[in-house]
Amino acid sequence: MKLQFDKNLEYQHQAIASIVDLFRGQTPMQTNFTVAPYNGQIGLYDSTNGIGNRLELDEDEILENLQEIQLRNGLPQTKSLKAGKYDFDIDMETGTGKTYVYLRTILELRKNYGFSKFIIVVPSIAIKEGVYKSLEITKEHFQDLFDNTIYNYFIYDSSKLEQVRSFAVSDNIEIMVINIDAFRRSFTDPTKENKANIIHRPNDRLNGMKPIELIQETRPFVIIDEPQSVDTTPKSKEAIKSLNPLCTLRYSATHVEKHNLVYKLDAVDSYNLELVKQIEVAGFETKDYHNNAYLKLLSVNNKKSPITARIELDVKDNKGVVKRKPIVVRQGDDLYDKSKGRDVYEGYIVNEIYCEEGNEYVDFTSKADILRIGKPIGDVDDLAIKEQQIRKTIEEHLNK
Missing domain, CATH: 3.40.50 (Rossmann fold)
Known part of the structure; x- marks a missing residue:
C-alpha cells in the first residue's frame, strides 16, 4: 500500500x-x-x-x-x-x-x-x-x-x-x-x-x-x-x-x-487546528502561581494621543494581596510600578505599542518578550492551564 x-x-x-x-x-x-x-x-x-x-x-x-x-x-x-x-x-x-x-x-x-x-x-x-x-x-x-x-x-x-x-x-x-x-x-x-x-x-x-x-x-x-x-x-x-x-x-x-x-x-494550537484528537480532557489542578510575571494584552487604542494599551497584570493591593486586574499603559510606563512594586515585573518598561489591525502588540525596552493579543506571557493564565490539560491528554492517549 x-x-x-x-x-x-x-x-x-x-x-x-x-x-x-x-x-x-x-x-x-x-x-x-x-x-x-x-x-x-x-x-x-x-x-x-x-x-x-x-x-x-x-x-x-x-x-x-x-x-x-x-x-x-x-x-x-x-x-x-x-x-x-x-x-x-x-x-x-x-x-x-x-x-x-x-x-x-x-x-x-x-x-x-x-x-x-x-x-x-x-x-x-x-x-x-x-x-x-x-x-x-x-x-x-x-x-x-x-x-x-x-x-x-x-x-x-x-x-x-x-x-x-x-x-x-x-x-x-x-x-x-x-x-x-x-x-x-x-x-x-x-x-x-x-x-x-x-x-x-x-x-x-x-x-x-x-x-x-x-x-x-x-x-x-x-x-x-x-x-x-x-x-x-x-x-x-x-x-x-x-x-x-x-x-x-x-x-x-x-x-x-x-x-x-x-x-x-504548542498543544493548544494543535488542538485548535484539530491536529490531535481527544475523548476527554485530562484534569489539571491549578495553584497560586503569582511568583512568575504574568501579562496579557487585552486591547490597544490609537484613537487619541498618547497611544495606550490595556494589559492584565498580577497587582498587589494595599494589604499585600496579589490580584489579577487590567491596567492602562502608555510608552515609558514601568510595569514594576504599575504592579505596585512586584519584583517579577522589573525590566518590563513599555517601549512601543503597535496598533496595526491583526498585528497588535507591545514590546519592552529591556525584555525580549513581545506581548500579543491572545498570547499571554507567563504560565498562570487559562491558556497555559488548557495547554497543560491537552498535553497531558495527548500523552495519556499515546500511552494507552
Whole structure:
C-alpha cells in the first residue's frame, strides 16, 4: 500500500520556512577539503576532495533574519547571537509531523542554498529506527516534490566506516542518523583511547584519521530529535560540539534548555487546528502561581494621543494581596510600578505599542518578550492551564 502525504499543510510550511528563511541572502556554495585514501574490505579508494557546507552570512545577517521570523511568528526577540554558534529551537507538539518537517527542511535547504551535509541525532535506538523508516517511506513523496533530487541516508555503524567517508566526499545530500551514545564517549588521554567510541579513535582504514574528523570537515547541519533526552549533560553537549556543526536545529514539544525559538506549535494550537484528537480532557489542578510575571494584552487604542494599551497584570493591593486586574499603559510606563512594586515585573518598561489591525502588540525596552493579543506571557493564565490539560491528554492517549 502506497502512503499518501499531504504536502500543503500550512503549519508545516510555516515551520519549514522559519528555518529556511534564517539563511536568506546566502549564495549557494560549498567548501572543499582533502580526504585521505580509504583501505577497506571493499577495496582501496584514492585521495579525493571532500565537500562540506559553507556559510557566507555573518551573525548580524543571521540575527536580522531571525528577528524577522520571530516577529512574524509572534515570538520573543533574540537580542544577539554568538559568532559561529547558531542554535535554534522548533517547538512542535507530539503527533504534528515533526519528523516530516525536518526531513523536508533538509531538502529545502539544499534547494535554496546548496547545503548538503546533515546529521540527525536521536536519543534511542527506537527513535533511530523510526527516523530511518520515515526516510524510507517519504522518499518517493520527496522526489516528486523536489524533481528527483538525489539524496542518500544511512544509520551510522562503526563497522561500516566507508559510509562516513562517502558522507564526506559525496556531492549529493547526505543524511546520517546517529544515536547520541555512538559518539558520547571521547577521550583525549591516549591511554584511554580504547574506551572511546570508535568514531573518536584513529583508524587505519582512514589513513590514521578519526571518523569524527571527516565529519567535522563537512560542517554539518545537526538536527536533534527530542533534545531534552539528547544533550542535557556536559558529555552529551561536548559530543554535539565535536560534530563541528554549522547550525544546530532542535525539534521537540518539551524543550528543557532554551535557545533561539523560531517556531512554536504548542498543544493548544494543535488542538485548535484539530491536529490531535481527544475523548476527554485530562484534569489539571491549578495553584497560586503569582511568583512568575504574568501579562496579557487585552486591547490597544490609537484613537487619541498618547497611544495606550490595556494589559492584565498580577497587582498587589494595599494589604499585600496579589490580584489579577487590567491596567492602562502608555510608552515609558514601568510595569514594576504599575504592579505596585512586584519584583517579577522589573525590566518590563513599555517601549512601543503597535496598533496595526491583526498585528497588535507591545514590546519592552529591556525584555525580549513581545506581548500579543491572545498570547499571554507567563504560565498562570487559562491558556497555559488548557495547554497543560491537552498535553497531558495527548500523552495519556499515546500511552494507552
